[in-house]
Amino acid sequence: MAARAARRSYEELARHLSGIGAVRREMVRGFPQDCPPASAAVLTLLHKYGEMRIGRLSELMAIDMSVTSRHVSHVEERGWLERHADPQDGRSRLLRLTERGSRQLDRLAEATTEALEGFLHDWTDEDIARLNEMLERLRESFGDSRAPRLLHEDTPETTARH
Amino acid sequence: MAARAARRSYEELARHLSGIGAVRREMVRGFPQDCPPASAAVLTLLHKYGEMRIGRLSELMAIDMSVTSRHVSHVEERGWLERHADPQDGRSRLLRLTERGSRQLDRLAEATTEALEGFLHDWTDEDIARLNEMLERLRESFGDSRAPRLLHEDTPETTARH
DNA sequence: TATTGTTATACTCTATAACTATA
DNA sequence: TATAGTTATAGAGTATAACAATA
DSSP states (O other), X not given: OOHHHHHHHHHHHHHHHHHHHHHHXXXXXXXXXXXXXXXXXXXXXXXXXXSBOHHHHHHHHTSOHHHHHHHHHHHHHTTSEEEEEOTTOTTOEEEEEOHHHHHHHHHHHHHHHHHHHHXXXXXXXXXXXXXXXXXXXXXXXXXXXXXXXXXXXXXXXXSOOO | OOHHHHHHHHHHHHHHHHHHHHHHHHHHTTSOTTOOHHHHHHHHXXXXXXXXXXXXXXXXXXXXXXXXXXXXXXXXXXXXXXXXXXXXXTTOEEEEEOHHHHHHHHHHHHHHHHHHHHHTTTOOHHHHHHHHHHHHHHXXXXXXXXXXXXXXXXXXXXXXXX
């Protein structure tokens, strides 16, 4: 439609995408000291999707494998995950959450909930659900062009028995 | 309402807030080589809100003044803004976009529009407008608790005559 | 020869603290 | 004495390229 209006909308969205980092930093402020956001993301995804290889994790995080490798090492050093042999491929190892990792994840969820409850006290459940839907769609719109259908192919959500 | 459901929503939102960085990086990929995202933000805000001091800019960007100072220096070195004496306060200087800065901003808007048009080709104008509204509200919900009513007090939008 | 993962290097962004200059 | 801004230092996150091991 009105190309002029669309252009302004795009620029506004660009501004918001830049500014959203501040929101993230604010939320992360309450995280445990030795658990930087990237480690939290590793733990969260490993819980949500179950045991996986580095390559898949890097696609889920949408960052380079080299970076993912370092994040995973950090998490492993703290005993929150273990690397097990991959029976299907000797080059890979499977990442698996440990008991301690699960407990750390609980603390993280606690901190997250507390922070978001505070900031979003005047949002209804429906407001938050709608925002989540739009952000999900946004990520898909961007991700599809780069890592075709990786976020869709399988979503165990059940394999996360620790 | 259902506290359990709300908690899951919060955790999902936390995941999205972490993941949104990938969206931002993807968008930024098309930016001019010598114009990192932070410089783009400086230019954009200076255009939108008009000439201002470092302190105000740092509040708009929601980052520490020391960081803002460095970003501004980077932008100034490229001739995209100038610092003018502040008649009201000898400690401050007013940041003003230059002609070259405006041209750089045009190139940025071009790149942004092109990227977003590509990624969001199946979004309607209304979809994007709704997303913008929610992100705006999200920032307010987080920002209000830290820098009370700074985003609201004045929004010239007209002072941006370069 | 191609793929999986790791390591080395460099760049961007951010915060804290110490400092200078002006109010 | 307090405030606006700058600089030094450190830490987190990311990408690219070179490398090792396995497919």
